[in-house]
Amino acid sequence: MLVGNALYWLMDIMTDDILEFDLDQQSLAVIKGPPITDDFRHASHWIVQAEDGAVGFAILTCSHLQMWQRIINFxxxxTWVLWKTIDMHTIRGLPPQIDMIRIAGCIEDTDGLFLFVGHDVYMVQLNSMQSRKLFENRGYTYYHSFKSFYQPGDCSSLVLILQE
Structure with missing residues (x-):
């Protein structure tokens, strides 16, 4: 995930180690994730963008989502700071019985996550606490959001040259 001037990757889904590549300094570092308790040790986790463009870390269990933010002082x-904790039962649109739930991806530059809930994939907006079922999924994979945009403008300057 691109956050600020650095790219971040989870080293392994079973650990909270993060690989950081600083694009300006052209440097590579391994940073530790937030200090998680045993309740969250084997939970689903993902790198996200936190408030103010900082790198964040989402940790999901069956009933709670912890959102951490990495703060760098002057x-x-x-240091990692607990940014917020969300009770998954308060998110509108998710099924009332949540047996199996995992993070499947994040929606970059927004407050959204893709979640596997059973065999279904949901898009969850964390600020509005709403979700929408996208589709059923029988295989396990990760999802990445894709956004595309263009600058509107005058196309009269484009010239098409045909050659025979």
Whole structure:
């Protein structure tokens, strides 16, 4: 995930180690994820963009989603701060019985996540606390959002040259 001037990857889905590549400095580092408790140790987790463009970390269990934010002070020291905790039963549109739930991806530049709930894939907007079922999925995969945009303008300057 691109956050600010750095790219971030989870090192392994079973750990909270994060690989950080700083695009400006052209440097590579391994950073530790947030200090998680045993309740969240084997939970689903994902790198997200937090408030103010900082790197964030989402940790999901069956009933709660913890959102962490990495803060860097003016001395350059980084610490993880619990940003918010969300009770999954308060998100409108999710089924009342949540047996199996995992993070399937995030929607970059927004407050959204893709979630597997049973065999269904949902898009969840965390600020509005609403979700929408996208489709059923029988196989396990990850999802990445894709946005496309263009600058509207005058096309009269485009010239098509045909050659014989």
């Amino acid at each position: 001395h350059g020291v980084a």
